Amino acid sequence: MQERDDPETVGRRVQQLRTARGLTQRQLAEPAYTPAYISTLEAGRVRASDEALRHIAGRLGVAFEELAIGRPAHLATDLRLRLTEAQRTLATGAAEEAAAQYTALYAEAETHGLAHEQATALLGLGECALDTGELTEARQYFERAEDHMAGEPLPVRVPAVRGRAVAHYLAGELRYAVYLLESTLDELNRGGLHDPDALLLLYASVIGPYMDMGAQARAAQAAEFALALAPQVADPALVARMHRSVARTLLAEGRVAEADASLAKAVELYRQLQIRTELANCHWMRGYVYAQDGELERAEAELRQALTMLSATRAALYSSQVAVELADVLHRRGKSQEAAELLHDVLGDLSSERGAVHSAGAHRLLGIIAEDARETEAAEEHYVRALSLLERAGAAGDLADLCRLLGDLLRRTGRVEAALDAYRTGLGHRTAPGTTTLGPAPAQPPL
Missing domain, CATH: 1.25.40.10 (Tetratricopeptide repeat domain)
Structure with a gap:
C-alpha cells in the first residue's frame, strides 16, 4: 500500500472533491462500489485500498497522489x-x-x-x-x-558541505574551511564514493584556502586532481569553476601560459552558459594573472571589467575583493591616490568576519601607500591591523610578507628589537607554510 494520509483526512478530501464536481455518492461509487462504502470512506471509518482510491480518483478526474496525500499531480x-x-x-x-x-x-x-x-x-x-x-x-x-x-549518501550532501566551507573561507576562517573540505574528501576517497562531480567541486573549492594559507604544494596537488577529474564531469559550470581555481595554482608555479589557457577555457564555458557573475570572476582571475606577470595595463583592464560586472550584479563581497586587487595594480601604475580612495570605499564592506584576507590586503596596501607618502604612523597602524586579521585567518603566506614590511618599517624608524621580532614571526610562517595548521593530506582519488 502506498504512502497516504489518515482515513479521516482522505475521507474529507474525497467528500470535498465529490461535492465540488456535483456528484452523488452513488455516481462516485458505480460500478465497482456501493454508495454505503463511499459514505463510510468519507466519514473516515474505513481505510480505502489503493485499488478503491484509484477508482475514485479516476471518477473525480484527479491523480491518485492528490487523493492519498493532497499533493497535486506532477x-x-x-x-x-x-x-x-x-x-x-x-x-x-x-x-x-x-x-x-x-x-x-x-x-x-x-x-x-x-x-x-x-x-x-x-x-x-x-x-x-x-x-x-x-x-x-x-x-x-x-x-x-x-x-x-x-x-x-555523502556525494549528494557535498554541495551543502562545500557551501558551508566557502562561507567560512570568505569569513576568514581558513583552517576550518580546509578541515571541512579535506575531511569530506577523505571520507569520499576512503569510502570508495568516487563521484566525479562531488570530488571536482571539493578539489576546486579547497585551492583558494590552501593558497591563502601558504600551502602551495597542496594547492598544486588539488589542481592536478581537479584537472584529471574534469573529463568525467558533465556539468560545464563545474568544469569552468575548476579551470578558474586551477589557474591560480599554475600561476604560483610560474606556469603563466598554462594559467592563462586554463582561464580561457573557463571564460568560453561561462560565455556559453551566460553566467555573468562567474564570467566576472574569470576576468578577475585573468587580471590577477596579468598583474603577477607584470602586464599591469592588461591587468587593470581585466579587473575593471570584473568590478563593473560584479557591481552590476550587486555581489558586494566579491566586488570588494576585486577592488583590493585593482587598487594594488593602480598603485603599481603610479595611481596611488585613486587606489587609496578605492580601498577606503571598500573597507566598509570587509571585516574580520567578512572577507578577512582581502580586508588585510586593503590595510597592507594602504600601509604601503602611506609609507611612500612618508606617513610612518599611518603605515604602521595599517600593517598592525592587517597582521591581526591575517593571524586570525591563518593566512601563512601573506603573514610572512607582511611581517617583512612591518619589520622594515620598524627598522627604518630605529626600533631594532621590535623589527627583529617582526622578522622572526615572518620567518616562522615562511619556514613551513601550512604545516602548523594542516594535518595529513586527504586520501587520493583513483585516477
Missing part, C-alpha cells in the same frame, strides 16, 4: 523545473531576485513535505547569500540543507 516535477529557473536567475547575477524565487519555492516544497526540493531551495538561498556577502545567513542555509539531506 508537483515535484514542476517544482524542480522552477528551481532550475531560479538557478538560471542566480547564474545571471540577479542574486536578490533569485533569493525571492527560492524563498517562495522552499515554502511550497515545505507545504507538501518535499524534502529534496526543500534542500535544493536552501542550497540556492545559500549561494544567493554568498553572492551578496551575507555569510552568516549563507552558512545557516547550507546547514539547514544538510539537515534535510541527512539520510542521503
Whole structure:
C-alpha cells in the first residue's frame, strides 16, 4: 500500500472533491462500489485500498497522489523545473531576485513535505547569500540543507558541505574551511564514493584556502586532481569553476601560459552558459594573472571589467575583493591616490568576519601607500591591523610578507628589537607554510 494520509483526512478530501464536481455518492461509487462504502470512506471509518482510491480518483478526474496525500499531480516535477529557473536567475547575477524565487519555492516544497526540493531551495538561498556577502545567513542555509539531506549518501550532501566551507573561507576562517573540505574528501576517497562531480567541486573549492594559507604544494596537488577529474564531469559550470581555481595554482608555479589557457577555457564555458557573475570572476582571475606577470595595463583592464560586472550584479563581497586587487595594480601604475580612495570605499564592506584576507590586503596596501607618502604612523597602524586579521585567518603566506614590511618599517624608524621580532614571526610562517595548521593530506582519488 502506498504512502497516504489518515482515513479521516482522505475521507474529507474525497467528500470535498465529490461535492465540488456535483456528484452523488452513488455516481462516485458505480460500478465497482456501493454508495454505503463511499459514505463510510468519507466519514473516515474505513481505510480505502489503493485499488478503491484509484477508482475514485479516476471518477473525480484527479491523480491518485492528490487523493492519498493532497499533493497535486506532477508537483515535484514542476517544482524542480522552477528551481532550475531560479538557478538560471542566480547564474545571471540577479542574486536578490533569485533569493525571492527560492524563498517562495522552499515554502511550497515545505507545504507538501518535499524534502529534496526543500534542500535544493536552501542550497540556492545559500549561494544567493554568498553572492551578496551575507555569510552568516549563507552558512545557516547550507546547514539547514544538510539537515534535510541527512539520510542521503555523502556525494549528494557535498554541495551543502562545500557551501558551508566557502562561507567560512570568505569569513576568514581558513583552517576550518580546509578541515571541512579535506575531511569530506577523505571520507569520499576512503569510502570508495568516487563521484566525479562531488570530488571536482571539493578539489576546486579547497585551492583558494590552501593558497591563502601558504600551502602551495597542496594547492598544486588539488589542481592536478581537479584537472584529471574534469573529463568525467558533465556539468560545464563545474568544469569552468575548476579551470578558474586551477589557474591560480599554475600561476604560483610560474606556469603563466598554462594559467592563462586554463582561464580561457573557463571564460568560453561561462560565455556559453551566460553566467555573468562567474564570467566576472574569470576576468578577475585573468587580471590577477596579468598583474603577477607584470602586464599591469592588461591587468587593470581585466579587473575593471570584473568590478563593473560584479557591481552590476550587486555581489558586494566579491566586488570588494576585486577592488583590493585593482587598487594594488593602480598603485603599481603610479595611481596611488585613486587606489587609496578605492580601498577606503571598500573597507566598509570587509571585516574580520567578512572577507578577512582581502580586508588585510586593503590595510597592507594602504600601509604601503602611506609609507611612500612618508606617513610612518599611518603605515604602521595599517600593517598592525592587517597582521591581526591575517593571524586570525591563518593566512601563512601573506603573514610572512607582511611581517617583512612591518619589520622594515620598524627598522627604518630605529626600533631594532621590535623589527627583529617582526622578522622572526615572518620567518616562522615562511619556514613551513601550512604545516602548523594542516594535518595529513586527504586520501587520493583513483585516477
